[in-house]
Amino acid sequence: xxxxxxxxxxxxxxxxxxxxxxxxxxxxxxxxxxxxxxxxxxxxxxxxxxxxxxxxxxxxxxxxxxxxxxxxxxxxxxxxxxxxxxxxxxxxxxxxxxxxxxxxxxxxxxxxxxxxxxxxxxxxxxxxxxxxxxxxxxxxxxxxxxxxxxxxxxxxxxxxxxxxxxxxxxxxxxxxxxxxxxxxxxxxxxxxxxxxxxxxxxxxxxxxxxxxxxxxxxxxxxxxxxxxxxxxxxxxxxxxxxxxxxxxxxxxxxxxxxxxxxxxxxxxxxxxxxxxxxxxxxxxxxxxxxxxxxxxxxxxxxxxxxxxxxxxxxxxxxxxxxxxxxxxxxxxxxxxxxxxxxxxxxxxxxxxxxxxxxxxxxxxxxxxxxxxxxxxxxxxxxxxxxxxxxxxxxxxxxxxxxxxxxxxxxxxxxxxxxxxxxxxxxxxxxxxxxxxxxxxxxxxxxxxxxxxxxxxxxxxxxxxxx
Amino acid sequence: xxxxxxxxxxxxxxxxxxxxxxxxxxxxxxxxxxxxxxxxxxxxxxxxxxxxxxxxxxxxxxxxxxxxxxxxxxxxxxxxxxxxxxxxxxxxxxxxxxxxxxxxxxxxxxxxxxxxxxxxxxxxxxxxxxxxxxxxxxxxxxxxxxxxxxxxxxxxxxxxxxxxxxxxxxxxxxxxxxxxxxxxxxxxxxxxxxxxxxxxxxxxxxxxxxxxxxxxxxxxxxxxxxxxxxxxxxxxxxxxxxxxxxxxxxxxxxxxxxxxxxxxxxxxxxxxxxxxxxxxxxxxxxxxxxxxxxxxxxxxxxxxxxxxxxxxxxxxxxxxxxxxxxxxxxxxxxxxxxxxxxxxxxxxxxxxxxxxxxxxxxxxxxxxxxxxxxxxxxxxxxxxxxxxxxxxxxxxxxxxxxxxxxxxxxxxxxxxxxxxxxxxxxxxxxxxxxxxxxxxxxxxxxxxxxxxxxxxxxxxxxxxxxxxxxxxxxxxxxxxxxxxxxxxxxxxxxxxxxxxxx
Numbered sequence: 001x002x003x004x005x006x007x008x009x010x011x012x013x014x015x016x017x018x019x020x021x022x023x024x025x026x027x028x029x030x031x032x033x034x035x036x037x038x039x040x041x042x043x044x045x046x047x048x049x050x051x052x053x054x055x056x057x058x059x060x061x062x063x064x065x066x067x068x069x070x071x072x073x074x075x076x077x078x079x080x081x082x083x084x085x086x087x088x089x090x091x092x093x094x095x096x097x098x099x100x101x102x103x104x105x106x107x108x109x110x111x112x113x114x115x116x117x118x119x120x121x122x123x124x125x126x127x128x129x130x131x132x133x134x135x136x137x138x139x140x141x142x143x144x145x146x147x148x149x150x151x152x153x154x155x156x157x158x159x160x161x162x163x164x165x166x167x168x169x170x171x172x173x174x175x176x177x178x179x180x181x182x183x184x185x186x187x188x189x190x191x192x193x194x195x196x197x198x199x200x201x202x203x204x205x206x207x208x209x210x211x212x213x214x215x216x217x218x219x220x221x222x223x224x225x226x227x228x229x230x231x232x233x234x235x236x237x238x239x240x241x242x243x244x245x246x247x248x249x250x251x252x253x254x255x256x257x258x259x260x261x262x263x264x265x266x267x268x269x270x271x272x273x274x275x276x277x278x279x280x281x282x283x284x285x286x287x288x289x290x291x292x293x294x295x296x297x298x299x300x301x302x303x304x305x306x307x308x309x310x311x312x313x314x315x316x317x318x319x320x321x322x323x324x325x326x327x328x329x330x331x332x333x334x335x336x337x338x339x340x341x342x343x344x345x346x347x348x349x350x351x352x353x354x355x356x357x358x359x360x361x362x363x364x365x366x367x368x369x370x371x372x373x374x375x376x377x378x379x380x381x382x383x384x385x386x387x388x389x390x391x392x393x394x395x396x397x398x399x400x401x402x403x404x405x406x407x408x409x410x411x412x413x414x415x416x417x418x419x420x421x422x423x424x425x426x427x428x429x430x431x432x433x434x435x436x437x438x439x440x441x442x443x444x445x446x447x448x449x450x451x452x453x454x455x456x457x458x459x460x461x462x463x464x465x466x
Numbered sequence: 467x468x469x470x471x472x473x474x475x476x477x478x479x480x481x482x483x484x485x486x487x488x489x490x491x492x493x494x495x496x497x498x499x500x501x502x503x504x505x506x507x508x509x510x511x512x513x514x515x516x517x518x519x520x521x522x523x524x525x526x527x528x529x530x531x532x533x534x535x536x537x538x539x540x541x542x543x544x545x546x547x548x549x550x551x552x553x554x555x556x557x558x559x560x561x562x563x564x565x566x567x568x569x570x571x572x573x574x575x576x577x578x579x580x581x582x583x584x585x586x587x588x589x590x591x592x593x594x595x596x597x598x599x600x601x602x603x604x605x606x607x608x609x610x611x612x613x614x615x616x617x618x619x620x621x622x623x624x625x626x627x628x629x630x631x632x633x634x635x636x637x638x639x640x641x642x643x644x645x646x647x648x649x650x651x652x653x654x655x656x657x658x659x660x661x662x663x664x665x666x667x668x669x670x671x672x673x674x675x676x677x678x679x680x681x682x683x684x685x686x687x688x689x690x691x692x693x694x695x696x697x698x699x700x701x702x703x704x705x706x707x708x709x710x711x712x713x714x715x716x717x718x719x720x721x722x723x724x725x726x727x728x729x730x731x732x733x734x735x736x737x738x739x740x741x742x743x744x745x746x747x748x749x750x751x752x753x754x755x756x757x758x759x760x761x762x763x764x765x766x767x768x769x770x771x772x773x774x775x776x777x778x779x780x781x782x783x784x785x786x787x788x789x790x791x792x793x794x795x796x797x798x799x800x801x802x803x804x805x806x807x808x809x810x811x812x813x814x815x816x817x818x819x820x821x822x823x824x825x826x827x828x829x830x831x832x833x834x835x836x837x838x839x840x841x842x843x844x845x846x847x848x849x850x851x852x853x854x855x856x857x858x859x860x861x862x863x864x865x866x867x868x869x870x871x872x873x874x875x876x877x878x879x880x881x882x883x884x885x886x887x888x889x890x891x892x893x894x895x896x897x898x899x900x901x902x903x904x905x906x907x908x909x910x911x912x913x914x915x916x917x918x919x920x921x922x923x924x925x926x927x928x929x930x931x932x933x934x935x936x937x938x939x940x941x942x943x944x945x946x947x948x949x950x951x952x953x954x955x956x957x958x959x960x961x962x963x964x965x966x967x968x
Contacts, residue, residue, distance in 0.1 A: 017704065017707075017708075018707045018711070021708075021711055022711075025711075025715065025719070029719070029723070032723060032726075032727075036726055036727065036730050036731070039730050039731060040730040040733075043730075043733050047736065051738075089583075090582065090583030093579055093582035093583060094579065094580065094582075095579055110579060111737070111738060113733050113734045113735070113736050113737075114734065114737070115729065115734040115826045115829055115830060116555060116556070116826070117552070117556075117826050117827055117829075117830035117857055117861075118725055118729060118829075118830050118833060119721075119725060119830075119834075119837075119843075119846070120582070120585055121721075121722050121725045121726060121729075122722055123726065124722065124723055124726055132718065133714065133718075133719070136710075136714055140707055140710070144703075239703060240607075240702060240703060240706070241483065243703070243706060244483070244484050244487070244603060245487075247599070247603075247710065248487050248488075248491065251491075251595070251596065251599065252491075255595060256495070256587075258584075259584055259585045259586075259587060260498070260584075260587060261584050262581045262583075262584025262585070262586065263502045263584070263586060263587065264502075265581070265584075266578070266581065267502065267505065271578055273513075338578045338579075338580050339580065341578055341580070341581065342578065342580040342581060345581060345584055349584075368583075369580065372580065
């Protein structure tokens with residue numbers, strides 16, 4: 001019985017003009033998105049390789065001794081993610097580079113080809129298409145399920161037979177789901193064909209698994225809106241009213257709530273401005289300078305006849321190392337503040353299923369905020385590795401004074417080979433870790449589905465079908 | 467007759483659920499968005515005032531002309547509260563020396579790049595998205611709904627001309643929609659008046675008025691879309707569906723994807739190339755400064771004709787403690803050549819950036835032209851022009867930095883900064899003896915000299931809002947909106963004339 005009801009729903013929908021128009025728009029947008037993505041990705045990859053090679057070339061040519069290495073500032077980058085066509089996650093606006101060295105780890109920068117004069121736009125990825133457009137189409141397909149049938153007079157006819165209400169609901173649910181999934185799948189396949197035939201995007205096995213997972217989440221998301229449509233449809237007697245209610249809900253849930261997160265978060269949780277950071281650093285440096293004994297910053301560099309260093313040199317090194325550490329702490333604190341503010345914004349917007357869907361997809365695919373957090377941690381770990389390497393090499397040199405600090409060249413002058421230097425390598429989270437990051441949002445989606453199903457059922461049970 | 471139909475439409479619309487829902491939604495969003503925008507503007511204004519104050523204090527620390535490094539700032543535009551545009555996205559502060567433009571940036575602005583994925587909502591966005599949908603909700607059943615209810619044939623059976631019906635419905639819809647529109651604007655303006663930091667000049671009020679008029683044209687456009695589609699279909703539901711498809715295509719999808727297409731099919735020049743070129747020129751400047759110092763100044767230090775306190779090779783920053791009378795003239799003669807060379811290099815660096823900004827702007831404008839297909843985007847463009855926050859106006863600051871530097875150079879030439887000892891010292895003496903203690907040196911330290919007198923230093927005044935210019939910039943898009951209105955009305959009229967009313 002469920003299948004028959006579903007079949008009828010599918011046939012009705014495929015004859016209607018709205019699904020045809022929706023199908024056309026989906027196909028056009030998917031093709032467009034595929035073409036644009038391959039062009040964009042080519043540029044991103046080229047720029048990335050060039051930047052990394054420039055950094056390595058600089059390392060090779062300028063660094064001859066350990067001393068040079070300690071002063072060297074490297075720029076490290078995160079590689080572009082090929083799965084951006086699934087969920088772009090705001091990658092264009094996110095910082096993708098850090099300047100890192102023995103002494104410093106600065107605030108991250110965005111070194112992509114950025115034209116800041118463009119009006120802000122949302123990237124055309126699957127998440128946008130499904131999250132905004134498909135949810136809209138689904139509401140258009142489902143607003144008539146109950147109230148439309150009542151208006152046509154066919155609902156009382158169906159229920160005068162011994163068919164349980166749950167079966168009708170399920171039948172219609174599957175009907176609508178299949179009606180929308182078929183055009184969507186065709187669109188997705190076209191999109192993948194365009195991307196794969198251009199041959200400059202390489203997808204491995206695990207990437208396909210991620211794509212499948214994103215499709216799975218999309219199923220849950222679409223189902224949510226089908227259920228919402230059916231619920232509201234069984235709350236009114238005239239389909240037009242249910243359509244209006246649904247569309248108002250759509251505007252609030254899909255367009256308004258996901259975007260207010262940023263505003264509200266920056267209201268409730270303020271982060272320091274760049275100006276304040278610089279003032280902070282200056283003030284801390286002044287404080288440390290004043291607290292240090294005068295010997296630390298005066299006096300020449302002279303050794304006593306026994307070849308020992310004067311006491312003040314250790315005090316000076318200590319003072320400068322304190323200043324350097326304080327500066328790095330300030331920068332790190334700023335990055336932590338940035339991340340905290342965005343997490344707050346996200347939590348605020350989790351009222352909207354579109355936002356939940358976006359964050360879950362981002363976590364699975366490995367773009368967006370999660371990728372930035374991973375990158376930041378990787379850079380910090382790399383710096384630790386780099387520092388350890390320099391310190392160990394320095395210890396091995398008996399001629400070195402073993403005092404490495406910014407103001408004077410006291411580190412080992414031993415030559416260091418380019419191959420021995422640890423290099424930064426960018427990596428992605430494993431699938432298990434990605435899922436762990438997405439766990440909250442996926443759970444929310446599943447929970448909401450259950451909730452909406454119960455709601456739809458509950459409301460329909462009490463519906464007057466005459 | 468038209469008036470009777472108008473009145474009836476107006477009154478019935480007011481009583482419907484959809485109007486009520488739309489009105490409440492508009493109110494809430496207007497309050498929310500204006501509140502947030504006002505807070506942001508007040509913060510920007512505070513930052514601007516602090517910056518101006520700090521720059522003034524910096525000027526009081528200047529002891530010699532070589533130290534003259536003037537900070538310039540741009541104030542936030544008050545109508546950015548209604549339409550944010552690019553006002554808070556483009557640089558608003560810079561420091562200018564005769565041979566350097568530095569620290570150009572958004573030093574005080576909203577600065578968490580991770581938040582860029584969240585768009586900011588302003589009143590214009592609310593109208594662009596919500597009021598257009600409300601317009602569709604009100605007019606989608608203008609013709610088709612009446613046909614379904616059977617009242618259309620009753621109206622036409624009498625001697626009511628078709629054009630009277632159409633006009634009556636159109637004007638009725640406009641009047642209905644004017645209410646939420648005016649309410650949102652009034653609330654926003656009231657909230658702005660209550661804020662102590664905000665005051666509007668008569669010119670500002672005129673621009674607000676033009677914003678209201680543009681919004682009415684935009685809303686009328688969508689009203690006409692609803693009426694037109696209604697007179698092309700037989701049932702109200704199909705009419706609503708089609709109208710909403712049109713809405714989502716033209717308001718959400720097209721503007722987004724036009725930018726998308728231009729952005730990636732013709733990628734922007736990389737800022738790294740510009741930075742690299744700039745570094746090459748700066749190194750040349752550096753070398754030149756170093757050479758000047760080592761060949762033209764240091765010999766005098768070595769000969770003890772100068773008590774040195776500090777200097778900086780690259781950007782010709784020199785503060786020499788005390789200078790023997792005999793060497794002042796030779797130094798000044800050498801200075802003139804070095805200054806000319808430095809200014810030329812600085813001009814080349816400045817040109818680099820101007821070209822880069824122009825390329826970016828061309829790309830952005832190309833994208834905007836394509837996006838103009840969407841009435842929603844046209845509306846936003848016209849509003850940002852009228853509010854003074856469109857790209858051209860936000861970029862004026864960047865363009866004027868170079869002009870200000872030239873003013874500064876002229877000022878310094880007028881004051882003989884480059885041909886007198888005041889470029890590099892405050893103390894010209896006849897005998898320089900051995901300095902044997904810190905106390906003796908302290909006398910010549912720069913911190914202990916009185917501030918340099920710099921009367922009539924050119925002030926950086928950025929007059930951004932020239933009323934005529936602003937209106938002229940907005941007129942293209944407003945014209946486009948009016949064109950759409952006329953086109954849609956003609957189509958609606960023709961299809962209604964052929965409409966089967968039975």
